[in-house]
Amino acid sequence: EDQVTQSPEALRLQEGESSSLNCSYTVSGLRGLFWYRQDPGKGPEFLFTLYSAGEEKEKERLKATLTKKESFLHITAPKPEDSATYLCAVGRTGRRALTFGSGTRLQVQP
Template structure:
């Protein structure tokens, strides 16, 4: 069973059409949950870290939230340049800095 599950696998939005990406996780103790953006042919780029349920972080059109079982990445009024793959990863307590990644969500925003 996967520890980190992201849904949907792919999402196509019209420019300006807000939506949310989901990351659900099953770990016994969460040290941190991380969101990354990855463009084709590039390495993942760090976006946010969330540490405890109820925490929220924002950056431009992106807002990440965390509950005890899942995280959401909300995208408000997306633009075509937001098109990318969004990765979620968790670090368990006692995991010695290891991250477990989900398979990612490919977002396409049409003009």
């Protein structure tokens, strides 16, 4: 059975304090690993897709990396507007839908 575990559950940072969120996964035949951002009361918003170990993608203050067992979402010099829940999901061969982790709630204080 596919498993996606995100840590920590919650993270509080000061503005400018860089950190990383972790997504560990167990899946056979990984097709893609997805990162989403979810603001309170809204649907998830797509950030990145990573397809193979060693791949990295960046967007503004966010950088996602992938190994064979986990993915990291690095947040550099975060701002209060980066506060949100970050969700990780995996897709695999033979399964048409994604398996989601429970998310990391990030709060960035000014």
